[in-house]
Amino acid sequence: METFKFYSPEQEIKLPLFKEKEVRVFVKRDDFIHPFISGNKWRKLKYILKSAKENHKNTLVTFGGNWSNHLLATAAAGANFGFHTFGFVRGEPVKNPVLALCHTFGMRLQFTSREAYGDKNTLYKQFFEGNPDSVFIPEGGYSREAMQGCAEIAEEFDHSYEAVFCAAGTGATAAGLWQGIDSHTPHSELHVIPVLKGGFIPSEIKKLGVDPKNIFFHENYHFGGYAKTKPELLTFIQDFVSQTGIMIEPVYTGKSFYAAYDLIRKDTFKRGSTLLLLHTGGLTGFLGMYEKFLK
Numbered sequence: 001m002e003t004f005k006f007y008s009p010e011q012e013i014k015l016p017l018f019k020e021k022e023v024r025v026f027v028k029r030d031d032f033i034h035p036f037i038s039g040n041k042w043r044k045l046k047y048i049l050k051s052a053k054e055n056h057k058n059t060l061v062t063f064g065g066n067w068s069n070h071l072l073a074t075a076a077a078g079a080n081f082g083f084h085t086f087g088f089v090r091g092e093p094v095k096n097p098v099l100a101l102c103h104t105f106g107m108r109l110q111f112t113s114r115e116a117y118g119d120k121n122t123l124y125k126q127f128f129e130g131n132p133d134s135v136f137i138p139e140g141g142y143s144r145e146a147m148q149g150c151a152e153i154a155e156e157f158d159h160s161y162e163a164v165f166c167a168a169g170t171g172a173t174a175a176g177l178w179q180g181i182d183s184h185t186p187h188s189e190l191h192v193i194p195v196l197k198g199g200f201i202p203s204e205i206k207k208l209g210v211d212p213k214n215i216f217f218h219e220n221y222h223f224g225g226y227a228k229t230k231p232e233l234l235t236f237i238q239d240f241v242s243q244t245g246i247m248i249e250p251v252y253t254g255k256s257f258y259a260a261y262d263l264i265r266k267d268t269f270k271r272g273s274t275l276l277l278l279h280t281g282g283l284t285g286f287l288g289m290y291e292k293f294l295k
């Protein structure tokens with residue numbers, strides 16, 4: 001499968017804190033990859049789509065909540081690369097901008113009770129059993145193929161970074177990124193910020209074959225749980241966006257960038273260090289919370 005060329009530069013950001021602490025901070029702009037097949041979701045889908053093409057599948061079937069960046073990325077990727085797409089959406093039927101975008105890219109949406117959604121294999125069988133053309137993509141793209149795409153992020157690094165930061169939802173991006181770092185820039189530390197409460201990311205990463213001992217986890221930046229916020233997070237996002245011109249949102253990148261900023265403030269990194277924040281994209285997440293930014 002021919003994939004598309006994309007641009008993901010590493011851009012230095014200069015904030016007063018970084019000058020004071022004598023660190024250089026870059027952002028890897030995976031948010032530039034595509035407006036809707038955004039950031040890590042393209043990294044994760046790339047090899048899943050390649051193997052679907054090789055196996056002559058024509059329908060991508062996947063799962064997500066009603067603001068899911070993964071559903072939208074799958075819908076847009078399907079339209080770009082010639083697949084039908086089908087999305088099981090968790091919960092009661094609702095309307096929102098992300099689902100409208102999925103629909104516009106041609107995804108068939110099937111709202112599913114939370115109970116039924118819990119058993120994805122059964123759901124898939126109910127709708128697609130015996131269909132030789134369809135392919136099951138796990139929620140969030142969580143898979144070994146996803147790791148392969150995320151490992152490529154580290155191959156692109158322009159600098160030698162002391163530490164790299166990324167947000168985690170399922171942990172597949174972090175696991176793949178760690179593999180890429182391990183083979184291309186093994187002196188770099190990987191700092192992972194789970195955006196959900198519960199401390200389960202290390203075990204999810206272990207299931208993907210990566211020893212979590214190699215990774216630094218920061219479990220105290222979830223701000224109450226998935227898609228939860230606090231006033232200090234919203235204030236940080238507003239300050240960061242207005243001072244750098246780089247858009248971030250409260251669900252993923254806001255939390256990971258906040259954590260990096262806070263760890264720098266607490267002198268976690270030596271003077272002279274060069275650090276990288278991975279911008280994993282997903283900016284439509286902002287739309288689900290825009291009211292919080294209008295005081």
Ligand SMILES: *Cc1c(COP(=O)(O)O)cnc(C)c1O
Binds near residue numbers: 070140172253280281
């Ligand atoms: C999905 C997503 C993540 C989390 O990726 P995982 O591989 O599930 O850990 C991080 N950032 C953004 C913007 C996302 O959309």
